[in-house]
Amino acid sequence: MDTHTPAPSPKSSRGRRGRQQNHRERRRVEMELELEAMRKHDFSWHPCRVSLRSSGVGLIVEYGTNDTDDCIVTKEEALSRLRIRSTPLHGDECSLLREGDRVLATRKSPPKSLFFDAQVEKPLRVRHSKKIHCRCMFVVRWIHHGREGETATIPSSAIMKMSAECITLHPTIVAFFSSLTTPNHCTISPLPTVLKGMDYERDVLQLEKQIEDISNAADSSGIKVSENLIDGDVLPYVVTSLYI
Numbered sequence: 293m294d295t296h297t298p299a300p301s302p303k304s305s306r307g308r309r310g311r312q313q314n315h316r317e318r319r320r321v322e323m324e325l326e327l328e329a330m331r332k333h334d335f336s337w338h339p340c341r342v343s344l345r346s347s348g349v350g351l352i353v354e355y356g357t358n359d360t361d362d363c364i365v366t367k368e369e370a371l372s373r374l375r376i377r378s379t380p381l382h383g384d385e386c387s388l389l390r391e392g393d394r395v396l397a398t399r400k401s402p403p404k405s406l407f408f409d410a411q412v413e414k415p416l417r418v419r420h421s422k423k424i425h426c427r428c429m430f431v432v433r434w435i436h437h438g439r440e441g442e443t444a445t446i447p448s449s450a451i452m453k454m455s456a457e458c459i460t461l462h463p464t465i466v467a468f469f470s471s472l473t474t475p476n477h478c479t480i481s482p483l484p485t486v487l488k489g490m491d492y493e494r495d496v497l498q499l500e501k502q503i504e505d506i507s508n509a510a511d512s513s514g515i516k517v518s519e520n521l522i523d524g525d526v527l528p529y530v531v532t533s534l535y536i
């Protein structure tokens with residue numbers, strides 16, 4: 293009997309489940325690294341890792357370089373400054389870029405090149421050969437703040453393709469957004485604190501005096517005092533209505 297032949301047993305299905313779990317875990321770790329963030333001070337984009345702040349309020353953005361970590365505290369900021377990481381062009385993907393497409397492109401800004409948002413103005417296609425795969429060039433127009441309208445001619449290797457995926461599927465982003473919608477548990481007194489310690493008896497007497505004065509004045513001026521005020525159903529010193 294061949295003892296090495298795997299029998300179709302619960303053990304093999306456990307193995308399959310294990311592989312699926314491993315795949316999901318690998319996918320989760322990959323997704324953790326699949327984001328890019330826009331730096332606030334120069335609008336350049338960088339691969340990043342995000343995590344929830346220990347206080348539970350906010351998202352920490354680690355750039356993985358010497359840059360200091362960043363913090364995002366609102367959903368709007370997360371949606372405008374984070375996205376799924378852009379990828380280099382592979383194979384013949386340069387041929388898919390059309391005029392008007394939005395891309396992430398390298399701009400030499402000493403001391404190092406940085407990536408900024410740009411729009412393809414004009415593809416300058418060169419027939420691909422086996423020897424030199426892609427010599428295509430692209431005229432791009434920068435669309436990030438500070439350089440809007442300026443153009444540059446760059447090789448396809450300086451262009452990254454933006455992802456069509458939305459960050460709202462990213463597990464940490466999902467957790468961050470749900471933390472924003474969770475009601476916070478601090479309790480608020482139903483009464484305004486200004487009412488605390490109020491001397492009601494004195495205030496009611498004062499109020500009745502004011503109402504009497506106003507009523508007397510209203511007889512001649514056409515202003516009617518709300519009767520609810522006299523019963524004390526509304527906040528003191530507040531309501532009068534125009535008499536028509």
Ligand SMILES: [Zn+2]
Nearest residue numbers: 386426427428
């Ligand atoms: Zn090409």
